[in-house]
Amino acid sequence: MRHLVDLWFALLALRTNKLRSGLTMLGVIIGVGAVIMIVSLGNGLRRSTQLEMEAWASGTMEIRAQYWGPVYIEVTAAEEKAAIDEQMIKGGGIPAPRQARALEPGDVEALRRLATSVVEVAPQLETYTQAVYRGQWIPFGGIVGTTREYLQVYRSEIKYGRFFTAEEEEEAAPVLVLDETLVNYVFGAGVNPVGEVLHITLENIPQNYTIIGVLAKRRGIQGIAPRAILAPLRTVQMRLYQGAKNEIGLIAARVDSRVPAERRYAVAEINTILRARRGIAPGVPADFWVQDTLEFSEEQLRIIRTITMVLSLIAGISLVVGSIGLMNIMLVGVAERTWEIGLRRAIGAHKSDILLQFLSEGVTLALAGGVGGLVLGLAGSYAGSRLIGQLRGLATVTPDVFVIAVGVSLAVGIVASIYPAWQAANLQPTAALRRG
Secondary structure, three states: OHHHHHHHHHHHHHHHOHHHHHHHHHHHHHHHHHHHHHHHHHHHHHHHHHHHHHHHHOOEEEEEEOOOOOOOOOOOHHHHHHHHHHHHHOOOOOOOOOOOOOEOHHHHHHHHHHOOOOOEEEEEEEEEOEEEEOOEEOOOOEEEEEOOOHHHHOOOOEEEEOOOOHHHHHHOOOEEEEEHHHHHHHOOOOOOOOOOEEEEEEOOEEEEEEEEEEEOOOOOOOOOOOOOEEEEHHHHHHHHOOOOOOOEOEEEEEOOOOOHHHHHHHHHHHHHHHHHHOOOOOOOOOOEEEEEOHHHHHHHHHHHHHHHHHHHHHHHHHHHHHHHHHHHHHHHHHHHOHHHHHHHHHOOOOHHHHHHHHHHHHHHHHHHHHHHHHHHHHHHHHHHHHHOHHHOOOOOOOHHHHHHHHHHHHHHHHHHHHHHHHHHHOOOHHHHHHHO
């Protein structure tokens, strides 16, 4: 019962000084609100990054041939020295590194049959040329040849029309599937271009390609997708590519697991299978490389987490300023209410009662500021996610946000109030009455 009286005195003091109490809470509100807003928007940015990486590569493993840098060939030191000496004698300087052996259909089949961690693989070959529709240059020069497995590997869906058939792949048919974003840019939003013809020129020889399908835009992709124009793999090899006709530029292998250890195992398994398939001896560097696309996402997420932490610490400065203001107001309150403290002590209040009264005032102000900061932070996060298109609907408010609002406010109230409360509790009753 006595403690309820102490709490009543605390609330009465706050009610008596409404403006002072409101301004004191304002510092806490701004500090807590800023921290919550940054944490929430940081969560949204991390989620947006994950979605974009998933949309871009669907967590695939990408296998490419080593086209750049030295390619190690299994030769003796004497043979290597003789080759260099011969080249130097001819005046040609040190011979340039040999170009790596390209990826082949046999590599695709080996992964498809032997890689237990791989769901499916899709070979690809990209070439650059110019496509024209009714005299308009299409602003993306890359045409990617691939197979029907592309849809499964990248978890893509058809919005209009259909994908390539086995017959079209085998016959190198002049057909195309476009990305929805590119279709919206060239043909207009919501237009179904199936049946339209694109003109593609290679070495001044025009070729006509019929659009047979449109891929639905995947969430997270911003702008025109990197694989905006798809054609059957054999079409690109035979009609548009000037290199070897069975060459493959990239193998995309779908690995569903998101556990880092299991993804590292998948990379090791792919390496082992392809080294054996391509006859690369142990200890000899591979003439291909395997890239886990999620590594890009993890690196970006680490950077985002660091930036969010730094910004949260900066926002926390306003919270520190708010706590200092709270302590200052509490000290002023002790000085102004010396007579009240002396009177309470004279009629029987204990030191603990005075301590609890002033501690309750500080904690109440801080908690009220925390609630206000939570509301401010939620409103700011919502507004930020609406204004920043990339974060729309992704600025999540996780349970740790509520912990921040309540826990930090409670800590600020206790820390900022404990000294003024201790000072008030230690006033001598007679001295307090005389000073009042």
